[in-house]
Amino acid sequence: MTEVLVLIDAVDGKVTKPSLELLTIARRIGEPSAVVFGAADNGVLAEYGAEKIYTFDDAAFGEYLVGPKAEALAQLVSEKSPAAVLAGASTEGKEISARVALKTQSGWIGDAVDVQVAGDTITTTQSVFAGNFTVQAQVSQGTPIITVKPNSTAPEAVTGAGTVEAVTAEISDAAKTAKITSSKEKAASGRPELTEAAIVVSGGRGTGGDFTAVEAFADSLGAAVGASRAAVDSGWYPHTFQVGQTGKTVSPQLYVANGISGAIQHRAGMQTSKTIVAVNKDDEAPIFELVDFGVVGDLKEVLPQATDEIKKRKG
Amino acid sequence: MTKIVVAVKYVPDATADRTFSADNTVDRVGVDGLLSELDEYAVEQALQIVEAGDGDVTVLTVGPEQAADAVRKALQMGADAGVHVQDDAIHGSDAFATSLVLAKAIEKLDYDLVVFGMASTDAGLGVVPTLVAERLGLPAVTFASEITVDGDTVKIRRDGDVATQEIEATGKLVLSVTDQTGEARYPSFKGIMAAKKKDVQEWTLEDLGIDAGSVGLDNAWTKVESFEPRPPRTAGEIVTDEGDGGAKLVEFLASKKFV
Ligand SMILES: Cc1cc2nc3c(=O)[nH]c(=O)nc-3n(C[C@H](O)[C@H](O)[C@H](O)COP(=O)(O)OP(=O)(O)OC[C@H]3O[C@@H](n4cnc5c(N)ncnc54)[C@H](O)[C@@H]3O)c2cc1C
Ligand SMILES: Cc1cc2nc3c(=O)[nH]c(=O)nc-3n(C[C@H](O)[C@H](O)[C@H](O)COP(=O)(O)OP(=O)(O)OC[C@H]3O[C@@H](n4cnc5c(N)ncnc54)[C@H](O)[C@@H]3O)c2cc1C
Numbered sequence A: 001m002t003e004v005l006v007l008i009d010a011v012d013g014k015v016t017k018p019s020l021e022l023l024t025i026a027r028r029i030g031e032p033s034a035v036v037f038g039a040a041d042n043g044v045l046a047e048y049g050a051e052k053i054y055t056f057d058d059a060a061f062g063e064y065l066v067g068p069k070a071e072a073l074a075q076l077v078s079e080k081s082p083a084a085v086l087a088g089a090s091t092e093g094k095e096i097s098a099r100v101a102l103k104t105q106s107g108w109i110g111d112a113v114d115v116q117v118a119g120d121t122i123t124t125t126q127s128v129f130a131g132n133f134t135v136q137a138q139v140s141q142g143t144p145i146i147t148v149k150p151n152s153t154a155p156e157a158v159t160g161a162g163t164v165e166a167v168t169a170e171i172s173d174a175a176k177t178a179k180i181t182s183s184k185e186k187a188a189s190g191r192p193e194l195t196e197a198a199i200v201v202s203g204g205r206g207t208g209g210d211f212t213a214v215e216a217f218a219d220s221l222g223a224a225v226g227a228s229r230a231a232v233d234s235g236w237y238p239h240t241f242q243v244g245q246t247g248k249t250v251s252p253q254l255y256v257a258n259g260i261s262g263a264i265q266h267r268a269g270m271q272t273s274k275t276i277v278a279v280n281k282d283d284e285a286p287i288f289e290l291v292d293f294g295v296v297g298d299l300k301e302v303l304p305q306a307t308d309e310i311k312k313r314k315g
Numbered sequence B: 001m002t003k004i005v006v007a008v009k010y011v012p013d014a015t016a017d018r019t020f021s022a023d024n025t026v027d028r029v030g031v032d033g034l035l036s037e038l039d040e041y042a043v044e045q046a047l048q049i050v051e052a053g054d055g056d057v058t059v060l061t062v063g064p065e066q067a068a069d070a071v072r073k074a075l076q077m078g079a080d081a082g083v084h085v086q087d088d089a090i091h092g093s094d095a096f097a098t099s100l101v102l103a104k105a106i107e108k109l110d111y112d113l114v115v116f117g118m119a120s121t122d123a124g125l126g127v128v129p130t131l132v133a134e135r136l137g138l139p140a141v142t143f144a145s146e147i148t149v150d151g152d153t154v155k156i157r158r159d160g161d162v163a164t165q166e167i168e169a170t171g172k173l174v175l176s177v178t179d180q181t182g183e184a185r186y187p188s189f190k191g192i193m194a195a196k197k198k199d200v201q202e203w204t205l206e207d208l209g210i211d212a213g214s215v216g217l218d219n220a221w222t223k224v225e226s227f228e229p230r231p232p233r234t235a236g237e238i239v240t241d242e243g244d245g246g247a248k249l250v251e252f253l254a255s256k257k258f259v
Helices: A017-029 A042-047 A067-080 A091-103 A212-221 A229-233 A299-314 B037-052 B065-077 B095-108 B128-136 B189-195 B245-255
Strands: A003-007 A031-037 A052-056 A084-088 A108-118 A121-128 A133-139 A145-148 A163-167 A179-185 A199-203 A224-227 A254-258 A275-280 A293-296 B002-007 B010-012 B033-035 B055-062 B081-085 B113-117 B140-150 B153-159 B163-170 B173-177 B200-203 B222-229 B237-240
Touching: A003 A017, A003 A067, A003 A091, A017 A031, A017 A084, A017 A108, A017 A145, A031 A067, A042 A052, A052 A067, A067 A091, A084 A091, A091 A108, A091 A145, A091 B095, A091 B128, A091 B140, A108 A133, A108 B095, A199 A212, A212 A224, A212 A254, A212 A299, A224 A229, A275 A299, A275 B245, A293 B245, A299 B245, B002 B037, B002 B095, B002 B128, B010 B065, B033 B037, B033 B065, B037 B055, B037 B065, B037 B113, B037 B140, B037 B173, B055 B065, B055 B095, B065 B081, B065 B189, B065 B200, B081 B095, B095 B128, B113 B128, B128 B140, B128 B173, B153 B173, B237 B245
Parallel strands: A003 A031, A003 A084, A031 A052, A052 A163, A084 A145, A108 A145, A199 A224, A199 A254, A254 A275, A275 A293, A293 B237, B002 B055, B002 B113, B055 B081, B081 B200, B113 B173, B140 B173
Antiparallel strands: A108 A121, A121 A133, A133 B222, A179 B163, B010 B033, B140 B153, B153 B163
């Protein structure tokens, strides 16, 4: 079986859920090999099917932008000739993999939401135009290099050998130009990560700036909290939580939009959610065109009642 | 003196019914197009950098005939000059070929800084800035939310998922900017009139020394095999809150096993 390189994303050593999804997808193609910059929990990687774990360790990876990582991964790709390279569709995942694709003269697919394999042919599905179309694509040159969006598949645990191999790369001076002078970690919200959450509860301008009811409802469901750009631009919620074209794309099992009108740019980030619910006091709000269930009403009344009801049911 | 090139893309209007042509490429003719809204932020940042110091702004687009509209809009906002690369052979290019054409055009221009939008509003991959930088051998600072130019040092704030980074770079640089950088200006009447007199150069692949065999649909490294519209959503149930809206909402959630 041929090797498939999977670029692993780990925060403080903890492997992210999208990376486990990538390992699961990689098994459809061949034998997954995890590629780790810095450190990741090798036990978890093996548990999710990594046969090999390539670890790169160099201060340059943290001090500069993606240049050094892209050079290192490109060297590994040239050396191993994998059947494919998979990376997360995060900013960094896309930038590293796109540079690797150019360096190795390989085709690259961005933002896949599914990867199908038939024989030697890998076909991806992308969701485009605010989720209004799905597109099937294939790589026609070089090693298929594919970035996959979070929530594209459920991670499946299958034990792999997890053989660790420390590898080194030659990093050019040209890759070490833009220097990161400071990096401030964001405080954790204690809620599930927005793009990974099974349920997302969002608030918009209709909250009037008070997210208490939205957060309480989210917490009763164990959900992540999102926001519309209107809420973010008003300074009511941090930008990291923005859902939409210029924010996060979420595709949870359940999305609840509260006081959000449903502008095309917001829809672009949530339209592929499996079930959509909205609370809005305007019965003509465009968001209602998308919903499986909608409540025309004031979120300040509807949400607290729903929160109490859920707590009651949970006992 | 900061010479800035801003890359701007002409895209189908996101509020119109965007679709594909028979050859699986984006329909750029049947749907009204415009300057990608996210590129307005790039033009705005370039104008602000020049206004705070000294320099000029050239906008660059690669696209069909109508793409001249995108250049025109940027000139109306205040950019000094425009370049439109147009060649039938470019039709259907992937992100890699697009980046090749852009990089060659940028090389032909005199520049210190290249500014992009964070992503197009059609394909929205957000990697063209990175690919152009890779081709030019330059660093790319993407998704910048704040930019300050101080002599030949550019300082950038980047608001990522996990952390907020401060980045410093000297020398030539590729930037992409987010919509967090600040509202883009509207063209003034004066700006609209002045734009009519500004110079727009039209270049072909030949002018850039690019072989037609390295761009276009037939030479793309990635190919779209098929597309299909999402099935329409079946109309959902909508209730009006009469004091029991929250309870009804939870009943629905329970019926779907979310509670
Ligand atoms: C649905 C769909 C899916 C696609 N998937 C892939 C894929 O997986 N892999 C692939 O290689 N190609 C893909 N393409 C092709 C790709 O979108 C085009 O090559 C496009 O020209 C560049 O990518 P982008 O629009 O995503 O640019 P982005 O990287 O999102 O654009 C970022 C910025 O680059 C600048 N820019 C981009 N294009 C131009 C231009 N023509 N002129 C001037 N400035 C520009 C703008 O400043 C823009 O804001 C896809 C196209 C579509 C329609
Ligand atoms: C280039 C570009 C990129 C963009 N990117 C994004 C993006 O990523 N994400 C995004 O969200 N937007 C984005 N936008 C902005 C988008 O166009 C809308 O302006 C935005 O989504 C509106 O947010 P909203 O629905 O919260 O506010 P509004 O459109 O003002 O809607 C507020 C809604 O709340 C309802 N309401 C008011 N009070 C109550 C109440 N008490 N109870 C219940 N309902 C109430 C109102 O009826 C209304 O429907 C972008 C725009 C541009 C131009």
